Structure formats: C-alpha cells, structure tokens
Amino acid sequence: EAGVAQSPRYKIIEKRQSVAFWCNPISGHATLYWYQQILGQGPKLLIQFQNNGVVDDSQLPKDRFSAERLKGVDSTLKIQPAKLEDSAVYLCASSTTGPGEQYFGPGTRLTVT
Amino acid sequence: TQLLEQSPQFLSIQEGENLTVYCNSSSVFSSLQWYRQEPGEGPVLLVTVVTGGEVKKLKRLTFQFGDARKDSSLHITAAQTGDTGLYLCAGRTTSGTYKYIFGTGTRLKVLA
Numbered sequence: 001e002a003g004v005a006q007s008p009r010y011k012i013i014e015k016r017q018s019v020a021f022w023c024n025p026i027s028g029h030a031t032l033y034w035y036q037q038i039l040g041q042g043p044k045l046l047i048q049f050q051n052n053g054v055v056d057d058s059q060l061p062k063d064r065f066s067a068e069r070l071k072g073v074d075s076t077l078k079i080q081p082a083k084l085e086d087s088a089v090y091l092c093a094s095s096t097t098g099p100g101e102q103y104f105g106p107g108t109r110l111t112v113t
Numbered sequence: 114t115q116l117l118e119q120s121p122q123f124l125s126i127q128e129g130e131n132l133t134v135y136c137n138s139s140s141v142f143s144s145l146q147w148y149r150q151e152p153g154e155g156p157v158l159l160v161t162v163v164t165g166g167e168v169k170k171l172k173r174l175t176f177q178f179g180d181a182r183k184d185s186s187l188h189i190t191a192a193q194t195g196d197t198g199l200y201l202c203a204g205r206t207t208s209g210t211y212k213y214i215f216g217t218g219t220r221l222k223v224l225a
Contacts, residue, residue: 035215041218042117045213048210107153107154
C-alpha cells in the first residue's frame with residue numbers, strides 16, 4: 001500500500017513570496033490533516049478535512065494560509081505572503097473516517113529567508 | 114487551550130539503560146497515542162491507549178495511560194541505538210472536532 005505522498009520535500013523562499021505544498025493521501029482515507037512542525041516542537045494542527053469539507057481550521061492563520069481538498073482526494077496548502085516565522089516542516093497525514101491512526105507523509109521543509 | 118507537556122525535553126543515555134518519558138496535561142483526553150519520528154520523516158504511530166490505567170507493551174516499550182486520562186508514560190527497557198528519535202504523545206480531545214493535540218516532544222539519543 002502506497003503511503004502519504006508530499007511534494008516538494010524542500011522549499012526555500014524569500015519573505016513575502018508565496019508557496020504551495022501538495023499532498024496525496026492513502027487511497028480511501030476520508031480524513032486529511034495538515035500540520036505545522038517548528039524545529040524541536042510537536043506538530044500543530046492547521047486544518048482537518050473530512051472528504052472535501054473542512055472539519056477544523058481553528059489554528060490556520062487565514063490571513064495568509066489557505067487549503068483546499070478538491071474531489072476529496074489530493075490537497076494543497078498555500079502560504080501567501082510568507083513570513084520568517086513560517087519556516088517549519090509541513091506535514092500531511094491521512095486516516096480512515098474519524099480520528100483513528102494517522103499516517104504521515106515525509107513532510108515539506110520550508111525555509112523563509 | 115489544551116496542552117500536553119513532555120519531559121524530559123532531551124535525553125542522552127548509554128545503550129542498555131532504562132528510561133521513562135512523561136506526557137502530562139491538566140485536560141482529560143479520550144485516548145492517547147505515542148509516535149516516534151526520525152529525521153526527515155513523518156511521525157510513526159507506536160501505540161494507542163484508550164482506557165484509564167491501561168498498560169500496553171510493545172517489545173521493550175511499555176506505555177501507560179493515567180487513571181484520570183490526563184497523563185501517560187513511555188518506559189523503554191534496555192535501550193538500543195535504534196530507539197534514537199523524537200518521541201511524541203498526542204491526546205484526542207473529548208469534545209468539539211475530536212482532534213489530536215500533540216505534545217512538545219522528547220528527543221532521545223542512545224549512545225553505543
């Protein structure tokens with residue numbers, strides 16, 4: 001069974017630029033999560049989708065971050081404009097319906113200079 | 114805001130030693146998971162505990178969920194270099210969207 005795929009693996013941008021991350025969850029997983037993990041800390045949930053609907057986006061900085069999950073499969077997370085404090089690893093995870101075991105992708109390491 | 118504090122934050126031990134990592138909160142969780150994360154990878158689930166007081170064993174790893182479901186511990190017996198990594202606890206909230214809140218993490222290094 002293929003795991004959660006993410007791209008790109010690394011991205012370096014200047015502040016005020018925009019960036020987008022892509023995630024392809026495990027086939028059949030209805031729930032998809034985006035987490036932000038700052039170096040040395042635990043992941044922080046940014047947004048949770050159930051199929052193509054948003055379940056929780058309470059910690060998503062909506063003035064600069066946006067996410068979508070078209071057709072309930074792939075998802076993209078966008079930052080526009082980026083700030084220095086957005087430097088982190090962005091993890092995508094998926095699970096079957098409900099908060100069961102989450103399977104994580106390898107993450108995208110973003111550096112904002 | 115529900116928080117999960119892990120201690121210690123860093124731990125460096127010799128191969129063969131025992132260790133315990135703690136995960137504490139003032140909030141009640143419906144279940145708690147432990148993950149291990151290696152550099153450049155996403156977290157990988159080790160165990161889920163659901164019942165207060167529950168103890169689960171995974172080879173040399175023993176996980177316990179507190180009676181009040183507010184805290185948990187991970188004990189490793191005879192640590193090996195392969196145990197090196199970032200250990201994360203994650204508690205499932207009891208209301209709202211029933212999401213998982215991750216702990217602050219414990220970085221373990223086992224020396225040969």
